[in-house]
Amino acid sequence: MNFESYPPPFRQPPQNSYSENYTTSHTSTALQDSDFIPTIDLQCLNQLDNKLEDACPIHLPFILFLGYPALSPSGTALLKRSQDINWVEGLNVPLGQLSQIQPQDFTLASFRVLLEEYRKHLARVARALFDSMLKNLNLDTIESKSNLSESNGSLRVYRYPYYSNADSAWGMDVHTDSSVLSILNQDEVGGLEVLKDDQWFTVKPIPNTLIVNLGDMMQAISDDEYKSVKHRVKVNKYKERLSICYFVFPEEGSVIRSLKYKPFTYSDFQAQVQQDIKTLGHKVGLDRFKLITND
Ligand SMILES: O=C(O)CCC(=O)C(=O)O
Ligand SMILES: [Fe+2]
Numbered sequence: 346m347n348f349e350s351y352p353p354p355f356r357q358p359p360q361n362s363y364s365e366n367y368t369t370s371h372t373s374t375a376l377q378d379s380d381f382i383p384t385i386d387l388q389c390l391n392q393l394d395n396k397l398e399d400a401c402p403i404h405l406p407f408i409l410f411l412g413y414p415a416l417s418p419s420g421t422a423l424l425k426r427s428q429d430i431n432w433v434e435g436l437n438v439p440l441g442q443l444s445q446i447q448p449q450d451f452t453l454a455s456f457r458v459l460l461e462e463y464r465k466h467l468a469r470v471a472r473a474l475f476d477s478m479l480k481n482l483n484l485d486t487i488e489s490k491s492n493l494s495e496s497n498g499s500l501r502v503y504r505y506p507y508y509s510n511a512d513s514a515w516g517m518d519v520h521t522d523s524s525v526l527s528i529l530n531q532d533e534v535g536g537l538e539v540l541k542d543d544q545w546f547t548v549k550p551i552p553n554t555l556i557v558n559l560g561d562m563m564q565a566i567s568d569d570e571y572k573s574v575k576h577r578v579k580v581n582k583y584k585e586r587l588s589i590c591y592f593v594f595p596e597e598g599s600v601i602r603s604l605k606y607k608p609f610t611y612s613d614f615q616a617q618v619q620q621d622i623k624t625l626g627h628k629v630g631l632d633r634f635k636l637i638t639n640d
Pocket of ligand 2: 520521522527576
């Protein structure tokens with residue numbers, strides 16, 4: 346395992362040689378708010394985060410992130426508290442902006458072709474799944490169909506470094522996705538867990554198999570018939586994990602109308618989520634849009 350390729354905050358001293366020096370010399374930064382992840386160097390992480398932002402060429406819509414996967418639309422981390430650090434780094438690609446890339450060099454050109462290809466296939470899967478769910482719900486209307494814009498969306502590539510102290514960190518904290526659908530391609534390492542009937546289940550990796558998570562938008566569109574699944578990612582002690590997730594959202598301006606929720610657009614939802622994360626430190630989600638009923 347070449348852990349030199351990890352960003353410094355994720356580089357771990359070899360097991361058992363974790364030195365006093367390392368801990369004490371970093372206490373003021375690494376442990377400033379809590380001892381949730383004892384070995385991570387928060388200051389170093391923030392500096393790297395800033396460097397990543399600076400290094401990402403202006404003409405590329407890609408966003409690199411480190412430790413904090415909740416991002417604003419412009420790509421800055423919404424939270425920067427040490428207790429919110431997730432053991433993950435990643436690349437976020439807004440697929441609707443791929444055409445803006447005029448790559449001068451061969452590597453970027455082929456990367457763009459790959460992304461376009463990936464998007465094309467997963468867009469087809471997303472549309473087929475969404476339309477059949479609408480049919481099941483008797484919501485087969487043009488307006489409902491616009492609640493999915495499969496050609497936009499975003500693609501995220503994640504790397505979850507291995508971590509000897511895996512029990513003290515989350516690869517990704519428990520959350521629901523804000524998307525309509527999220528289609529995940531995970532490697533064989535595993536670590537994804539979903540909550541069902543108050544119990545956590547491991548999603549066993551099966552080669553050549555995609556995992557489809559329903560997001561908050563799908564729950565609202567279906568009037569709670571389909572639930573947005575709570576999930577989280579565990580860190581592996583010995584192996585890094587890679588996953589790629591394609592998120593699809595409603596069309597810009599498309600209104601989600603249902604019986605249990607106020608009419609809202611995805612932009613309304615996203616703005617509320619951003620505000621809640623900033624002010625409360627966590628996402629409230631669909632409860633913000635639920636209609637109050639008297640029964
Ligand atoms: O990497 C995974 O398995 C899950 C990622 C995830 O939950 C997310 O991106 O929202
Ligand atoms: Fe997720």
